[in-house]
Amino acid sequence: MNHPPNRKVLISGASIAGPTLAYWLDRHGFKVTVVEKATHLRGGGYAIDIRGTARDVVERMGLLPRLRQAHVDSRQLTFLDPDGEVMAELRPEALTGGIEGVDLEVRRGDLADCLYDLARDKVEFLFNDSIATLDDRGDHVDVTFDSGTRRTFDLVIGADGLHSNTRSLVFGPEERFHRYLGFCFAGFTLPNDADLAHEGVLWNVPGRSAILYAYEPGESTYGFLTFAQDEPPFSAFRNPQAQRDLVAATFPDTVWEIPRMVAAMRGADDLFFDVVSQIHMPAWSTGRVALAGDAAHATSFMSGQGSSVSLVGAYVLAGELATRTDHVTAFAAYENTVREFVERNQALATEGGGVVAPRTRQHLDTRNAILRNRTTMPSSTEGRSAHTAFDLPDYEQSLRTA
Numbered sequence: 561m562n563h564p565p566n567r568k569v570l571i572s573g574a575s576i577a578g579p580t581l582a583y584w585l586d587r588h589g590f591k592v593t594v595v596e597k598a599t600h601l602r603g604g605g606y607a608i609d610i611r612g613t614a615r616d617v618v619e620r621m622g623l624l625p626r627l628r629q630a631h632v633d634s635r636q637l638t639f640l641d642p643d644g645e646v647m648a649e650l651r652p653e654a655l656t657g658g659i660e661g662v663d664l665e666v667r668r669g670d671l672a673d674c675l676y677d678l679a680r681d682k683v684e685f686l687f688n689d690s691i692a693t694l695d696d697r698g699d700h701v702d703v704t705f706d707s708g709t710r711r712t713f714d715l716v717i718g719a720d721g722l723h724s725n726t727r728s729l730v731f732g733p734e735e736r737f738h739r740y741l742g743f744c745f746a747g748f749t750l751p752n753d754a755d756l757a758h759e760g761v762l763w764n765v766p767g768r769s770a771i772l773y774a775y776e777p778g779e780s781t782y783g784f785l786t787f788a789q790d791e792p793p794f795s796a797f798r799n800p801q802a803q804r805d806l807v808a809a810t811f812p813d814t815v816w817e818i819p820r821m822v823a824a825m826r827g828a829d830d831l832f833f834d835v836v837s838q839i840h841m842p843a844w845s846t847g848r849v850a851l852a853g854d855a856a857h858a859t860s861f862m863s864g865q866g867s868s869v870s871l872v873g874a875y876v877l878a879g880e881l882a883t884r885t886d887h888v889t890a891f892a893a894y895e896n897t898v899r900e901f902v903e904r905n906q907a908l909a910t911e912g913g914g915v916v917a918p919r920t921r922q923h924l925d926t927r928n929a930i931l932r933n934r935t936t937m938p939s940s941t942e943g944r945s946a947h948t949a950f951d952l953p954d955y956e957q958s959l960r961t962a
C-alpha cells in the first residue's frame with residue numbers, strides 16, 4: 561500500500577476510541593503516537609455492551625474470541641421497590657434491545673486492555689503526559705506536551721473523553737458543547753457480600769438509583785449510584801472528597817445494600833464520578849485537528865451506547881483518512897458517514913432518566929407499570945434499531961480495489 565498522506569498522527573487519550581483509531585490507522589499505514597494523561601492504561605468502569613455495528617468493528621479487529629472470554633454474561637435484572645423488596649425480574653435484553661448470545665458485555669477496563677494489546681507493539685504510547693499547546697500551521701501541527709517535549713505531527717485527533725483537553729484547546733470551552741442530562745453518578749468496586757452472580761440488582765426512588773452489578777460468582781461487584789441534580793456540581797469535579805461527601809449525603813437510606821455501598825464508595829480507590837452528559841458539536845474537526853469518541857459526541861451511559869458508538873466512529877475516521885486524498889475531505893466524510901448513527905444513539909438517552917434512574921414519581925410509576933406487566937420497554941425496540949442503524953464500510957476492500 562502507498563503511504564497515505566498526512567502520515568504522522570497524534571491521538572490524545574488511550575481508552576476506547578483512542579486505541580481503536582490507533583489500531584486502524586496503523587493497519588492502514590499511518591505512523592501513530594498516542595498520548596495518555598494517566599500513568600498507565602486505566603482499568604475500572606462499568607460493564608459496557610458491544611452491539612450491532614460495533615460488534616462488526618471488534619470482529620474485524622479479530623477480537624471476538626478474547627471478548628467472548630471476557631463476556632460477563634448478565635442473565636437477570638432484578639428491580640427492587642423503595643423498601644428493597646423484589647418488584648420485577650427479567651432478562652437484560654428485554655430493556656436494552658440487545659440480542660442474547662450475540663451481543664458482548666464486557667468490563668470497560670477489559671475492552672480497553674484488549675484494544676491496547678492490539679496496538680501497543682505497533683504504536684508509540686506516551687503515558688503520564690498531555691498536550692499543553694497545539695499550533696495548527698496549515699501544513700502541519702506543532703505540539704508542546706506538559707512534559708516540555710515539542711513535536712510536529714500532520715494531524716491531531718482528540719479521543720480524550722467527555723471533558724476533552726483537545727476540544728478545549730482547539731474548539732473552545734466545554735460549556736458550548738455540553739448537554740447536561742441532569743444526573744450525576746459514582747461507580748466503584750466493592751466486595752460481593754450479597755453473593756450475586758451474572759446479574760444486576762436495581763433499587764429506585766424518584767431521581768435516584770443504586771445498582772449492584774455482579775459478574776462471576778465470588779468476584780467483586782460494581783456499584784453504581786446515580787442521582788438527579790439540577791446543576792452540575794462544578795465545585796466537586798476537582799475534589800474527590802467533595803464527590804464522596806455529595807454522594808453519601810444524597811444516599812442516607814438505610815434500606816437494602818445502600819449503607820454498605822455508601823461505605824464502600826467512601827473508601828474505593830477506583831471511584832469514577834461524573835455528570836451524565838452528552839456532547840453536541842456543530843463540527844467534529846477544524847483544520848488539521850479532529851475529535852473522536854466521547855470528545856466529539858458523548859452519548860452518556862443512559863444511552864447504553866457510549867463505547868459502541870466510539871468504536872464505530874474511530875473505525876470510520878481511520879478508514880476515511882486512509883481512503884481519501886486529503887484530511888479535509890476525509891474529516892468531512894467521517895462526519896457525514898457516522899453523524900446520523902451517532903445522533904440516533906444519543907437520542908436513546910433522555911432527561912427523564914430512562915430505565916436506570918426515572919427522574920420523577922410519574923416516570924418511575926410508568927416504568928414500574930411496564931415492568932410489572934412484562935410488556936416490552938419502548939427503549940428496547942428503539943435501541944435495537946439504533947444499534948444497527950449503520951452498515952460498516954469495508955475500507956480495506958476499497959483500498960485493495962483502488
Ligand SMILES: Cc1cc2nc3c(=O)[nH]c(=O)nc-3n(C[C@H](O)[C@H](O)[C@H](O)COP(=O)(O)OP(=O)(O)OC[C@H]3O[C@@H](n4cnc5c(N)ncnc54)[C@H](O)[C@@H]3O)c2cc1C
Binds near residue numbers: 572605689723832861
Ligand atoms: C477509568 C474510566 C472509567 C469509566 N467508567 C465509566 C462509567 O462507569 N460509566 C460511564 O458512563 N462511563 C465511564 N467511562 C467513560 C466511557 O469509557 C466512555 O463513555 C466511552 O467508552 C467512550 O470512550 P472514549 O475513549 O471516547 O472516552 P473515555 O473512555 O472517557 O477515555 C478518554 C481517555 O482520555 C484520557 N485523557 C483525558 N484527558 C486527557 C489529556 N489531557 N491528555 C491525554 N489523555 C487524556 C483519559 O484518561 C481516558 O483514558 C469511563 C472512562 C474511564 C477512562
